[in-house]
Amino acid sequence: MNAFEKPQIIAHIQKSLNYTVFDCKWVPCSAKFVTLGNYARGTGVIQLYEIQHGDATLLREIEKAKPFKCGTFGAASLQQRYLATGDFDGNLSIWNLEAPLMPVYSVKGHKEIINTIDGVGGLGIGEGAPEIVTGSRDGTVKVWDPRQKDTPVANMEPVQGESKRDCWTVAFGNAYNQEERVVCAGYDNGDVKLFDLKKMSLRWETNIKNGVCSVEFDRKDINMNKLIATSLEGKFHVFDMRTQHPTKGFASVSEKAHKSTVWQVRHLPQNREIFMTAGGAGGLHLWKYEYPVQRSKKDSEGVEMGVAGSVSLLQNVTLSTQPISSLDWSPDKRGLCVCSAFDQTVRVLIVTKLNKV
Amino acid sequence: MTSASKAVELQLQMKHNAEELQDFVKDLESWEKDIKQMDLELRNQNGVSGENLFPVRNKNFKKKKKNKTKVPSEKTTEENKKNRIKSYDYEAWGKLDVDTILEELDKEDSTHDSVSAESESEEDGIHIDSQKALAEKEKGNKYFKQGKYDEAIDCYTKGMAADPYNPVLPTNRASKPLKTVIIEEIGNLVQNIDLPATNTISVLETNCINPTNVTKASAIISKKNSSQDDVLPTSDTPRAKVSKIEEIPDTPQSTVHQSFSMKNSTEIEKISVPFITTVLPPIPANSFQLESDFRKLKNSPDMLYQYLKQIEPSLYPKLFQKSLEPDVFNQILKILHDFYIDKEKPSLILEILQRLSELKRFDMAVMFMSESEKKVTCALFNHMEKSGLKDNSVEELKKRYSS
Numbered sequence: 001m002n003a004f005e006k007p008q009i010i011a012h013i014q015k016s017l018n019y020t021v022f023d024c025k026w027v028p029c030s031a032k033f034v035t036l037g038n039y040a041r042g043t044g045v046i047q048l049y050e051i052q053h054g055d056a057t058l059l060r061e062i063e064k065a066k067p068f069k070c071g072t073f074g075a076a077s078l079q080q081r082y083l084a085t086g087d088f089d090g091n092l093s094i095w096n097l098e099a100p101l102m103p104v105y106s107v108k109g110h111k112e113i114i115n116t117i118d119g120v121g122g123l124g125i126g127e128g129a130p131e132i133v134t135g136s137r138d139g140t141v142k143v144w145d146p147r148q149k150d151t152p153v154a155n156m157e158p159v160q161g162e163s164k165r166d167c168w169t170v171a172f173g174n175a176y177n178q179e180e181r182v183v184c185a186g187y188d189n190g191d192v193k194l195f196d197l198k199k200m201s202l203r204w205e206t207n208i209k210n211g212v213c214s215v216e217f218d219r220k221d222i223n224m225n226k227l228i229a230t231s232l233e234g235k236f237h238v239f240d241m242r243t244q245h246p247t248k249g250f251a252s253v254s255e256k257a258h259k260s261t262v263w264q265v266r267h268l269p270q271n272r273e274i275f276m277t278a279g280g281a282g283g284l285h286l287w288k289y290e291y292p293v294q295r296s297k298k299d300s301e302g303v304e305m306g307v308a309g310s311v312s313l314l315q316n317v318t319l320s321t322q323p324i325s326s327l328d329w330s331p332d333k334r335g336l337c338v339c340s341a342f343d344q345t346v347r348v349l350i351v352t353k354l355n356k357v
Numbered sequence: 358m359t360s361a362s363k364a365v366e367l368q369l370q371m372k373h374n375a376e377e378l379q380d381f382v383k384d385l386e387s388w389e390k391d392i393k394q395m396d397l398e399l400r401n402q403n404g405v406s407g408e409n410l411f412p413v414r415n416k417n418f419k420k421k422k423k424n425k426t427k428v429p430s431e432k433t434t435e436e437n438k439k440n441r442i443k444s445y446d447y448e449a450w451g452k453l454d455v456d457t458i459l460e461e462l463d464k465e466d467s468t469h470d471s472v473s474a475e476s477e478s479e480e481d482g483i484h485i486d487s488q489k490a491l492a493e494k495e496k497g498n499k500y501f502k503q504g505k506y507d508e509a510i511d512c513y514t515k516g517m518a519a520d521p522y523n524p525v526l527p528t529n530r531a532s533k534p535l536k537t538v539i540i541e542e543i544g545n546l547v548q549n550i551d552l553p554a555t556n557t558i559s560v561l562e563t564n565c566i567n568p569t570n571v572t573k574a575s576a577i578i579s580k581k582n583s584s585q586d587d588v589l590p591t592s593d594t595p596r597a598k599v600s601k602i603e604e605i606p607d608t609p610q611s612t613v614h615q616s617f618s619m620k621n622s623t624e625i626e627k628i629s630v631p632f633i634t635t636v637l638p639p640i641p642a643n644s645f646q647l648e649s650d651f652r653k654l655k656n657s658p659d660m661l662y663q664y665l666k667q668i669e670p671s672l673y674p675k676l677f678q679k680s681l682e683p684d685v686f687n688q689i690l691k692i693l694h695d696f697y698i699d700k701e702k703p704s705l706i707l708e709i710l711q712r713l714s715e716l717k718r719f720d721m722a723v724m725f726m727s728e729s730e731k732k733v734t735c736a737l738f739n740h741m742e743k744s745g746l747k748d749n750s751v752e753e754l755k756k757r758y759s760s
Contacts, residue, residue, distance in 0.1 A: 005370075008374060008378065010378060012382075027396075029392065029395055029396055029399055030392055030393070030395075030396040031388075031389045031392050031393055031396070032396075051385075051389060052389070053386065053389075054382070078399055079399055079400070079402045081399075098400075121411070128411050129411035129412065129413060129414060130411075131414070143414070145413045145414060147413055148413050153413060153414040153415050154414060154415060178411060197414065200415070332388075332392055333385070333388050333392070335381065336385070350378070350381055350382070350385070352374070352377050352378060352381050353377065
């Protein structure tokens with residue numbers, strides 16, 4: 001492919017912030033996005049921006065006692081679009097951004113910081129009940145239903161006696177009917193665990209040798225298809241989740257993407273073969289996954305096993321000297337994307353030619 | 358390809374890319390408009406559809422799970438799987454003897470009957486243990502007879518937790534507080550009227566074994582009250598009373614108040630006040646108390662005057678806080694008019710008026726003043742002006758009171 005036929009990644013809007021930003025998310029069905037972070041004075045902040053003619057205007061700022069680490073709209077209805085957040089104190093709260101004085105739902109979910117959060121069942125994405133999953137430094141992964149107070153609907157923690165690992169990332173998947181649902185969790189020691197919420201059991205686990213910074217299914221609402229896990233030392237692994245071999249598990253391909261930590265991976269919602277990774281040196285890489293000719297084959301004993309495809313780099317760009325902490329594609333506009341970096345900046349990016357690759 | 362043609366191609370591509378970007382931005386603008394419209398429509402839809410279509414996960418297991426350790430039951434499920442016959446294992450299913458399994462199940466049922474009943478009630482969130490409840494009741498009764506009410510209450514509470522359907526326990530538990538609360542209350546009262554409290558309580562305790570004797574108890578207390586009055590020599594001046602009030606320990610501004618009331622009592626001595634048997638209430642702690650005291654003293658204006666006098670004007674903001682009731686306000690003005698003009702220095706009246714005007718809902722209280730009350734304030738200001746108090750601050754104050 002000619003260098004000029006590749007998609008371009010252009011920083012459309014840059015906004016400097018006066019706090020450390022950890023997460024940013026598009027508000028579904030709108031031109032708005034939220035940023036979450038912490039002020040130097042130790043308080044938490046949520047800001048709501050709207051894109052208006054090439055500029056991002058601050059609509060609302062919410063300051064709370066504890067710094068916010070992560071947020072999701074995944075379990076909210078399209079009408080309400082409540083933001084679920086995890087904070088440094090282990091609280092899971094759900095906010096109505098229109099009336100943010102008191103949280104709509106709040107629970108002290110974990111003993112330590114909530115590193116990561118994901119939601120499913122809202123926004124018309126994923127069948128079944130609205131659920132939120134949180135992963136914390138206290139080693140537990142808990143699934144919450146906003147309709148049930150105080151207690152999680154599922155709690156995954158290490159067996160007594162086993163050391164507790166810092167959970168860095170969680171993701172929902174496989175929510176293609178009302179019963180089926182899985183949670184994938186990545187830990188600081190490189191463990192990737194797949195919990196089956198229907199059977200309430202561990203379905204699969206592997207170790208990618210380095211801390212798992214981000215995991216994401218290509219889609220939450222289909223029979224699980226692909227899973228990407230990124231790691232601390234710059235690699236990412238793409239697992240083909242269609243075929244599980246009894247001993248070998250899922251087939252995967254790995255790629256050295258960045259020279260530094262891959263902080264985040266996000267699939268393009270309009271085309272899940274394309275995904276973006278965000279790096280510790282401020283770089284963004286746009287990738288494409290190609291399926292193999294046959295996605296499964298029989299091993300020597302005649303048991304089905306998966307075959308991994310290949311990945312190719314479409315484009316890369318360096319935006320910042322600091323790590324890019326979060327990245328989110330607009331679910332409504334192809335090629336629109338927001339990312340936050342530790343240089344206290346949030347950027348709205350445009351990626352062109354995505355319909356041509 | 359020559360370098361020249363390469364350069365041309367490069368330029369072309371760059372132009373192409375720029376156009377593409379421009380298109381995107383233009384497209385973005387129109388998308389912005391559309392999506393904002395959609396956003397607005399969504400926000401105006403309040404109905405939450407399908408909220409309760411799906412059950413909450415593991416709702417039925419919640420209580421059982423709490424009792425267990427919260428470790429994920431990976432191992433147990435694996436064990437279960439081993440014992441289970443796979444659905445496609447037709448041979449094993451063929452060998453399965455259903456009758457013996459049913460028999461075994463029946464046996465298990467009968468042996469674990471009591472256990473299963475217990476676990477069933479546990480699922481409802483209520484656990485009944487009537488044996489324990491009865492034992493606790495007996496224990497509580499024993500304590501009750503010995504007069505150890507706190508221990509008795511503990512026992513009844515435990516019993517209630519064990520069997521919430523037993524009606525005796527709550528009744529027993531309630532009977533204690535009624536008795537002791539009355540005694541404690543009376544004890545407080547007795548302390549206030551400065552009687553040997555222990556004596557009274559012992560009398561009361563013997564008299565009110567059961568709660569129906571409340572009336573008896575109050576009769577006793579009123580008797581004590583009157584005997585208190587008998588004890589006081591009739592020749593005694595109000596001074597004795599005032600000094601007694603000072604002794605009440607729970608007035609926070611005791612030092613301020615002491616000096617003030619000392620001055621009071623000397624003045625009272627000078628102006629021989631008719632002796633009234635009702636006791637002068639202590640300095641009120643809040644406006645509600647003040648209001649009720651005012652109501653009590655309604656029929657004895659002299660007492661009202663003395664009562665108001667013992668309240669330092671500087672305490673008004675603390676006393677009234679946000680609730681200066683027009684009634685109270687007007688009553689104060691009336692007292693000022695009826696007594697202070699004759700008996701007090703104009704400067705004190707001025708101070709009180711000043712303090713009142715600084716209160717939060719003062720303006721509203723002024724708005725509610727009737728004609729006669731306005732005359733009262735007029736008279737007050739006239740009095741002050743006559744006695745030589747006339748400067749800008751008084752004028753200002755007058756304006757505020759007449760607005």
